[in-house]
Amino acid sequence: MTTSPYTIIGTPFSTFTRSITLALTYKGLPFNQVRCVPHSDTAYDNHPFGFLPTLVIHEIDGKPVNLKLRESPAIARFIDRVAPEPSLLITPGHGKALIEEQMWEFVSLASAHGLPAVEKGVVKPRVAATDAGNLTDSEIREQIKPGVEHLQKFLHQMEELMADDGYVFGSKLSWADFFLFPLLADLKATPEGELLSPRLLKWMEEMNKLEAVQVTTPGTLSVGARPP
Structure with a gap:
């Protein structure tokens, strides 16, 4: 049984994988990491096209699910929802932004x-x-x-x-x-x-x-x- 609620599938060498582990670390969300390269057997076991990363969500509301969430934008939105702080979002007026x-x-x-x-x-x-x-x-x-x-x-x-x-x-x-x-x-x-x-x-x-x-x-x- 996993000791963390999340597992990230992907090598630290993967830029998208690192984008997600940066956020998980910054927000203090504990996770395990399974290191694999794109288009490996492990990558295909967790992503229909063998890409990285995949976030395996082991439980939701205390219930085991082992849900595989693929694609970095979707993973980012999930992370924001379960850990809204510290925020990684912007509001108008930050930098050159007029809209978020x-x-x-x-x-x-x-x-x-x-x-x-x-x-x-x-x-x-x-x-x-x-x-x-x-x-x-x-x-x-x-x-x-x-x-x-x-x-x-x-x-x-x-x-x-x-x-x-x-x-x-x-x-x-x-x-x-x-x-x-x-x-x-x-x-x-x-x-x-x-x-x-x-x-x-x-x-x-x-x-x-x-x-x-x-x-x-x-x-x-x-x-x-x-x-x-």
């Missing part, structure tokens, strides 16, 4: 466009080429040049949506920070981290002060880890 839905807009942009721009276009091919050891740094840079150009556009557009200082929405930590941070933490661990602007670097410094960030760092690229 702009936070979820940022989350969607970071998720849908950040993963291909950061991970698929730059980080993963950089790490694979470096680990293979067959190419020089100059050759790797030439190989990923199209991805780097696309990444630069992504970083610029996301920074334009951020407050001038503090977190994504100024003084208010939110889901926007937890969805963008794992991507840029991976990027910073590669030579292409040089693309990060002073504003983004300052934001990352603030994020790195959070206990939730420190707790969820082991097993990530930023400390030299690789997928299990």
Whole structure:
């Protein structure tokens, strides 16, 4: 029998998995973690398409259910409902937000466009080429040049949506920070981290002060880890 009410299915190396474990840790919700990569047998056992993460909810109102909740936006909403404080939501006036839905807009942009721009276009091919050891740094840079150009556009557009200082929405930590941070933490661990602007670097410094960030760092690229 589980000792925690929740189990997260996913490797710490997974950016979306880390977004969720950041929130669980920040809100003080105890959980177990089953480390697996996407499209593994364990991933398919818990997600119909083998993606990460899945949150297994072991009980609801004291009754055992072992409900598998898939997809990060749905998991985020569940976490907010069962643990509304400390809040990861914003209100109008936080940063550049005129309406609270702009936070979820940022989350969607970071998720849908950040993963291909950061991970698929730059980080993963950089790490694979470096680990293979067959190419020089100059050759790797030439190989990923199209991805780097696309990444630069992504970083610029996301920074334009951020407050001038503090977190994504100024003084208010939110889901926007937890969805963008794992991507840029991976990027910073590669030579292409040089693309990060002073504003983004300052934001990352603030994020790195959070206990939730420190707790969820082991097993990530930023400390030299690789997928299990």
